[in-house]
Amino acid sequence: MEGPGDAGGWSRRPAVQWGGLRTDRGLVPCAAVRPSPIRPPGTAATRAATGSAAIDESVQRAASDGDIEVAVLAAEDDAAVRALLIDLAVDEQERYRHPRQSRDQIDRGMPPLRAQFTGENCVLVARDRQGEALGVCWCVLFDPGTGLEGEVAELYVRPDSRGRGLATRLLRAAMALFRERNVTFACVWTRDDNPAAMAAYGAAGFTPTEQTVLTWLPTSR
Template identity: 50%
Template sequence: LPAELRRREPRFYRRASAPPSPALLASAGVGQHRVIELGPEELEEIKPLLVDLHLDEQLFYPEHPQLTRPQLEASLPAVKNEFVGENLVLAVRDPQGRLAGFCWLVLFDPGTGLEGEVAEVYVAEPDRGGGVGEALLERAVQVFVERGVTLAYVWTRAENQGATHLYEKVGFGPNSQLVLTWYPSAGQAGRGG
């Protein structure tokens, strides 16, 4: 395919009629970790994890501006302004109350029924591999079912096999949708994707 039609990232989806996993139904979390929904007064707590997420993502997108931690901290809007309406943030706290990870969900109706998106999911480095991400995604799917979502999806880089495996494990599957990109600074389609 020409560069302007290159596949950027696969789209994964899950039908809301799929049941939540037995593991989630049997437990509200993983081990001593519990999945909770953050209230508006708690949303600023995920800001350090959002900065870590953006720093990690910069490694995969060298064509994007490469910001330092202080630049990212200064540039992130107030988190509570990002999560309004039908959007919500799930999080896992360890027994000491520290946030181990979060999952930002967006719910919207494009006129064909309520849809859901896993907009961001991030697990702190020391907590990776311990089931935190799976617990967050399982709860996200349960929220989608509870809210009557007819279609839910998540985006990931094609080379991110760990994330792809995790998304498939909780019921998401590949979609053949083609995502086209255009970067104004480059003036060309598909640059860096």
């Protein structure tokens, strides 16, 4: 049981159905649409070489006191930290409608912790016979260690080319990409006051997420 003011356990991977695959978030209504750049923390040696050792110090100064120390994980094979993540997975699965797993099953299916991960951009373009670009769908793929994830970061069709089903075609291509790459979870950010976008994403198989999505933007230091 967490004390007053503590957030308790939370996982961002509730199950929803998408495209015949069980994915983890659905359509996420939010104002932001740009994907965050991927900034892997790296190993201890890499962090020191890039100046990120100062980040470790900032973390400790911000949240540590005489009794509790908060620091960046140094050893990727820390058994105690892995046990905490398994505890979270066991607890969170009770909140969502998907098949339950035992603790041993979760342990066997959980990949080792990794300090680094990579991602890629795949930009899909709709062109006419003259080669003119009419619309674009920017997809982001990355695997943080829990399975390959996908995001439809941007979807745009030129005003003079709308009403021809180009957004539907672009999303159809994006879904084919996600299936071909065996994406385990896909999301898209949009606004619920944009009925055209909501309809297009819904037709592609996205559904509203069960969770509340909160965002944070940096302020001046």
